[in-house]
Amino acid sequence: MYPLKMKKNLIEKVWGGHNFKEKLNFKVEEDKLYGESWEVSCREDVMSYVENGEFKGKSIFEVIQMDRKNFLGEEIVKRFPNKFPLLIKFLDVNNKLSVQVHPNDEYAMRVEKTLGKSESWYVMDASPDAKLIIGIKSGVSKEQFIKKVENKDFNGIFNYINVKKGDFINIKPGTVHATIEGNVLICEPQENSDITYRIYDFDRKVNGKLRKLSLEKAIEVIDFSSRPEISSSISRKKEYFTAGEKEKLKKGKHFNVDKFLINGKFEDDINNNFKIYSILNGNGYILSDGKEYSCQKGETFFIPAKLETIINGKIEMLKTYI
Numbered sequence: 001m002y003p004l005k006m007k008k009n010l011i012e013k014v015w016g017g018h019n020f021k022e023k024l025n026f027k028v029e030e031d032k033l034y035g036e037s038w039e040v041s042c043r044e045d046v047m048s049y050v051e052n053g054e055f056k057g058k059s060i061f062e063v064i065q066m067d068r069k070n071f072l073g074e075e076i077v078k079r080f081p082n083k084f085p086l087l088i089k090f091l092d093v094n095n096k097l098s099v100q101v102h103p104n105d106e107y108a109m110r111v112e113k114t115l116g117k118s119e120s121w122y123v124m125d126a127s128p129d130a131k132l133i134i135g136i137k138s139g140v141s142k143e144q145f146i147k148k149v150e151n152k153d154f155n156g157i158f159n160y161i162n163v164k165k166g167d168f169i170n171i172k173p174g175t176v177h178a179t180i181e182g183n184v185l186i187c188e189p190q191e192n193s194d195i196t197y198r199i200y201d202f203d204r205k206v207n208g209k210l211r212k213l214s215l216e217k218a219i220e221v222i223d224f225s226s227r228p229e230i231s232s233s234i235s236r237k238k239e240y241f242t243a244g245e246k247e248k249l250k251k252g253k254h255f256n257v258d259k260f261l262i263n264g265k266f267e268d269d270i271n272n273n274f275k276i277y278s279i280l281n282g283n284g285y286i287l288s289d290g291k292e293y294s295c296q297k298g299e300t301f302f303i304p305a306k307l308e309t310i311i312n313g314k315i316e317m318l319k320t321y322i
Contacts, residue, residue: 001070003277003286003293003309004063004302005052009038014206017094019185023125024090024298036091039300040276042084043192052293060084060302073273073305076322083115084192086255088276088300088320091121091186097179098201098211099133099158102193103221104173111217112195116173118254119190122318123167124280130182134228135159135175142224149199149215159228166233168249168257174223187278189320191254197221241266255322262315270306275321277301277311284313 010020010028013035020026020034028034040060041048048060055063064071064084076085102117109115123130136145140157148157158176163169163184171177176199197218201211231249239246243264250257260266262284277286283296287310295301295315303309311317 001289001304001307002053002291003288003307004050004055004060004304005293005295006040006060006300006302007049007051009041009046009048010034011036011038011046014204014211015093015095015097015179017092017183019092019094019125019183020090020298023185026298033094034092035094036089038087038089039278040086040088040302041192043087043194045194070306071274071304073271076273076305085115085322086276086320087190087192087194088278089188089190090298091184091188093179093186094183096202099154099176099178099199100196101176101199101218101222102171102173102197103195103217105191107173107221108193108195114195115191115193117191117193117195118173118252119171119188120250120257121169121171122187122249122257122259122280123163123165123169123184124187125185126164126167127182127184130163130184131180132161132163132169132184133158133176133178133180134161134169134171134230135177135226136222136224138227140224142219142222145222145224146219152200154200161228161230163230164232168231168236168259170229170250172223172226172229174221175226176222187280187318189255189257189276189278189318249318255320258319260311260315260317260319262311262313262317265310265312267310268319270308271303271321272305273322274305275303275319277303278318278320279315280318281316282314284311284315286311
């Protein structure tokens with residue numbers, strides 16, 4: 001067992017940009033607009049592969065199948081006997097992300113035969129004018145919403161928020177969301193699901209065709225009472241340790257997210273279940289079982305269950321775990 005560095009799966013998007021190269025030093029094709037990098041994905045449609053060590057070249061599915069309990073943790077195997085529960089992405093949103101909503105587990109299992117999509121956005125960078133849609137404006141009824149959307153009249157129905165670097169937004173299933181102005185670079189931990197119901201896509205065309213909308217399903221899953229769950233580095237409580245600080249961004253039934261600022265040597269807690277390190281900035285080493293594994297901005301590591309890890313360096317990172 002050792003920290004597995006994961007290979008990137010870059011996805012072109014109509015709303016993508018060039019920040020993966022310019023701000024995260026990804027190796028990309030210059031003429032393409034990449035909107036997503038699937039960092040840890042155990043799915044048939046997009047599969048992650050290991051880039052380092054003994055398991056280099058193997059898929060995360062192959063590695064996990066060797067010893068599910070020791071890689072994932074006994075609790076995860078019991079809760080998810082046939083499924084890897086998380087999906088970790090980076091997003092480069094350089095144009096409007098479609099107005100969309102995701103279903104909860106109950107609806108998704110019943111209708112789509114898959115997990116729902118609870119997700120979170122950590123804003124790694126944002127332009128000064130960055131603005132999101134998060135939720136339906138207070139007082140707007142389902143009937144009013146349907147009527148306005150059918151007429152493509154979106155005035156007065158959405159809740160808008162301005163965001164900046166360091167903001168964290170918890171997007172519960174049923175919460176309508178989109179980016180509306182500016183550009184944002186995001187780290188996105190989420191349930192292992194790719195179910196998105198688009199409400200409006202600003203009449204953009206891909207290969208000459210409008211992208212598919214799913215208004216009927218969207219209306220069925222929208223939570224009209226959902227309100228923004230957003231925190232900033234200023235508002236969050238910090239826990240200090242010798243080599244830095246920790247902020248608890250999210251604690252929930254689907255996953256937890258902690259943010260660390262490390263300057264020196266930090267011994268992380270040993271988790272009974274697997275965890276994922278997303279390196280947001282800086283560089284250093286992950287020390288495990290007497291070996292050093294270099295890490296730097298933009299890289300992602302899968303840490304097997306109960307593995308001892310020490311992070312050494314000047315690093316900003318997210319830890320996602322269950």
